[in-house]
Amino acid sequence: MRDDNDNKMVQCPTPxxxxxxxxxxxxxxxxxxxxxxxxxxxxxxxxEELKRAHDGAVxxxxxxxxxxxxxxxxxxxxxxxxxxxxxxxxxGTVNDLAMCGARPLYISAGFIIEEGFSVEMLNQITHSMKxxxxxxxxxxxxxxxxxxxxxxxxxxxxxxxxxxIMDHELDISPTSIEPGDSIIINRDIGRHxxxxxxxxxxxxxxxxxxxxxxxxxxxxxxLIENDIRIRCLxxxxxxxxxxxxxxxxxxxxxxxxxxxxxxxxxxxVNNACEILGLDPLQVANEGTFILFAPQSDAEKxxxxxxxxxxxxxxxxxxxVVDDENGLVTLVTVLGAERIITMPAGEQLPxxx
Amino acid sequence: MRDDNDNKMVQCPTPxxxxxxxxxxxxxxxxxxxxxxxxxxxxxxxxEELKRAHDGAVxxxxxxxxxxxxxxxxxxxxxxxxxxxxxxxxxGTVNDLAMCGARPLYISAGFIIEEGFSVEMLNQITHSMKxxxxxxxxxxxxxxxxxxxxxxxxxxxxxxxxxxIMDHELDISPTSIEPGDSIIINRDIGRHxxxxxxxxxxxxxxxxxxxxxxxxxxxxxxLIENDIRIRCLxxxxxxxxxxxxxxxxxxxxxxxxxxxxxxxxxxxVNNACEILGLDPLQVANEGTFILFAPQSDAEKxxxxxxxxxxxxxxxxxxxVVDDENGLVTLVTVLGAERIITMPAGEQLPxxx
Numbered sequence: 231m232r233d234d235n236d237n238k239m240v241q242c243p244t245p246x247x248x249x250x251x252x253x254x255x256x257x258x259x260x261x262x263x264x265x266x267x268x269x270x271x272x273x274x275x276x277x278e279e280l281k282r283a284h285d286g287a288v289x290x291x292x293x294x295x296x297x298x299x300x301x302x303x304x305x306x307x308x309x310x311x312x313x314x315x316x317x318x319x320x321x322g323t324v325n326d327l328a329m330c331g332a333r334p335l336y337i338s339a340g341f342i343i344e345e346g347f348s349v350e351m352l353n354q355i356t357h358s359m360k361x362x363x364x365x366x367x368x369x370x371x372x373x374x375x376x377x378x379x380x381x382x383x384x385x386x387x388x389x390x391x392x393x394x395i396m397d398h399e400l401d402i403s404p405t406s407i408e409p410g411d412s413i414i415i416n417r418d419i420g421r422h423x424x425x426x427x428x429x430x431x432x433x434x435x436x437x438x439x440x441x442x443x444x445x446x447x448x449x450x451x452x453l454i455e456n457d458i459r460i461r462c463l464x465x466x467x468x469x470x471x472x473x474x475x476x477x478x479x480x481x482x483x484x485x486x487x488x489x490x491x492x493x494x495x496x497x498x499v500n501n502a503c504e505i506l507g508l509d510p511l512q513v514a515n516e517g518t519f520i521l522f523a524p525q526s527d528a529e530k531x532x533x534x535x536x537x538x539x540x541x542x543x544x545x546x547x548x549x550v551v552d553d554e555n556g557l558v559t560l561v562t563v564l565g566a567e568r569i570i571t572m573p574a575g576e577q578l579p580x581x582x
Numbered sequence: 583m584r585d586d587n588d589n590k591m592v593q594c595p596t597p598x599x600x601x602x603x604x605x606x607x608x609x610x611x612x613x614x615x616x617x618x619x620x621x622x623x624x625x626x627x628x629x630e631e632l633k634r635a636h637d638g639a640v641x642x643x644x645x646x647x648x649x650x651x652x653x654x655x656x657x658x659x660x661x662x663x664x665x666x667x668x669x670x671x672x673x674g675t676v677n678d679l680a681m682c683g684a685r686p687l688y689i690s691a692g693f694i695i696e697e698g699f700s701v702e703m704l705n706q707i708t709h710s711m712k713x714x715x716x717x718x719x720x721x722x723x724x725x726x727x728x729x730x731x732x733x734x735x736x737x738x739x740x741x742x743x744x745x746x747i748m749d750h751e752l753d754i755s756p757t758s759i760e761p762g763d764s765i766i767i768n769r770d771i772g773r774h775x776x777x778x779x780x781x782x783x784x785x786x787x788x789x790x791x792x793x794x795x796x797x798x799x800x801x802x803x804x805l806i807e808n809d810i811r812i813r814c815l816x817x818x819x820x821x822x823x824x825x826x827x828x829x830x831x832x833x834x835x836x837x838x839x840x841x842x843x844x845x846x847x848x849x850x851v852n853n854a855c856e857i858l859g860l861d862p863l864q865v866a867n868e869g870t871f872i873l874f875a876p877q878s879d880a881e882k883x884x885x886x887x888x889x890x891x892x893x894x895x896x897x898x899x900x901x902v903v904d905d906e907n908g909l910v911t912l913v914t915v916l917g918a919e920r921i922i923t924m925p926a927g928e929q930l931p932x933x934x
Contacts, residue, residue, distance in 0.1 A: 254931045255926075257820075257931060257932075258820060258821065258925060258930070258931065259819065259820025259821025259822070259825045259866070259925065260821050260825060260864075260924050260925035260926050261923075261924045261925070261926045262926065263820075263821075264829065264924065282755060282756070282757070283756060283829065283833050284681075284682060284755055284756065285651060285678040285679075285681040285682055285815075285816065285817070286649045286650055286651030286678050286679060286681070286682045286684070286744075286746075287649065287650045287651070288647055288648070288649050288650075288682055288684075288748070289647065289648055289650065290645075290647055290648075291643045291644045291645055291646050291647060291648050291747070292643045292645065293642075293643055293644065293645055294643050295640055295641065295642055295643060296640070296641055296642075296643050297638045297639065297640050298638055298639045298640075298641065298688055298690065298723060298724055298745060299637060299638030299639070299690070299724050300690035300691070300692045300724055300725065300726050300741070300743055301692065301726045302692040302693070302694050302726050302728045302741060303728075304694060304728045304730050304734075326637040326638050327637075327638060329636075329637040329638070330636060330637055330638045330640055332638070332640075336650055338650065338651070338652035338743050339652070340652045340653065340654040340692075340741045340743075341654070342654050342656060342694070342739055371650060372650055372651050372652055373652065374652050374653045374654050374741075376654045376655075376656045376739075376932075376934075377931065378656050378736065378739075378931075378932065379931065379932075381733065382656075382735065382736040383734065383735065384730065384734040387694055387728075387730075387739070389652070389654060389692045389726075389741035389743075391652055391690050391692075391741075391743035392638075393650060393745065394638075395643070396640070403634060403636055404634070404635060404636065405634070463637075464637065465637070467611065468609075468610060468611025468615075469610065469611025469612050469615075470611070473611045473612060477616065477635065481635050512612075514611070571613075572612050572613045572616065573610060573611065573612035573613070574607075574612050574613045574614065578610070579606045579609060579610065579729065579730075579731065580609075580728075580730065580731075582728075
């Protein structure tokens, strides 16, 4: 099944200390800080580990491989079509675990909150985090809160780190990519970046474009359980498809050849990119990934993605060839071939 | 042995891109970001996991318990007597693992950097992180970099999360504290907070006061290896001794009785607190911890701390009594008894 994409702003059943704003005292280590942590984090995240009020969470190890990842989120605006910084913070890290081939287990949450920030808004954000964590069967088990003076932050920044476990023996890594592998994408590109930019620039497009933000772990687990020999995975966040592929081509020292006609881009995103002067290949995503697998597994993987996991736009977008040049080239719809480079200069700032 | 306390600013052997400042492009997911990550993080932190350039680090599990913790650091100023935000970020998280009774293994590092921040300073900070990690035998294995516009941060904020492993069967936790336990501290209190305040307020004291910042894991491991039955541990960070004890008394629903004459405070810190109008019990520390152990283990623990681990001021500061009132009381040097409360209102902001 496809992970549900519904990470919109949450109605809070019991808003805590509404209409109050964060003060410096909320970060001082005293009673106000403890009340804030109790009301907004321990109650909402609702994990046994947090309730123990210890310096960290303790869990039992297993003789399997684990993955460990971290991401800070500074997205602006904090709320955008399809999600908010809270759902983004949890799903971003859960997806990084998924890209290692891991099943997400534990999430940490570190908040850097600007003095004056609305407690009600923080409440909405933490509720979204809880909903996102529940969807991925991950638990928020440890956290931290810091308050900075007004003008030294921008509402709230959130760091999440995550631990996941590997239920398989695959070596999913840039170094596992081999000549002949197919490059497959799960869906159309560019939605997250355009959703953020449309709010930030106050743009209205014909059809509203929502972020593609979605949990990806269940899709990856299903592919592995169906014996797809995944060599490498990468979610297409900052810098988009272009950045992910050029980085992987560089690490693997192989040549990736893309077919422009096979890369799914919605007409809404294409139109918005034209207006904004952006290349869809370089625009950020938050629920979009590429996978490398042997050519003989490609059709089966596409079938599973399209039919079982509800990614109807899943597509084989290219292949790996045996030139040790570390290049990514694109065969355009007109048949010309051009080199894809890593984006340079100012991209879209604070997209995640 | 005592962990070495020398976390001062580091001389950088090969400064990278000196005199350059961070730009928004360094966070865009493109070539500048990759160059920054390569030069300042992968080269300096120098771990196999980071070099793999994957979305997370992968490690082998063990059938032991693990601890997982997170902390964000927003200390101001970034450099202070005894350390900087880099050493603080690594040692703060490593110490939280130690307070769970865990041996630190893996650290993540998430940077939120303000546009315009000096690359040279960032280089000093990352070198300090590497030195601090090496001291504690922990590896920085995964990271993330975000850039925010000038005026939306304050130089650099760092989140570190950490994973450690338990080599013992003790249940070190607030719920393990028992009536009759002794409360032991490793050293004199208040140095970190006063070190920060003295820089911030431009104060010069007779003797310069350095932060107590130090790695604590080796001390905890040595106590456990010497069969001290540790019930609970807590490092005294924001809110100081008063905050840690009132929180633990509340969680354990027991009554802690402290002896004021046994709480080590240097005259330098005492004098500074008088000038600044602070209570040393409420001032932050970064290398100071309390431990709860059965009274019958107290003398042995003190001997190990003072003689083997080089904490000469280690002291038994109080005991746990069987009133289920969750209170902390202090018997003053004059014999009166007063209730210690959690600090309220604005404490020292941005102390860690």
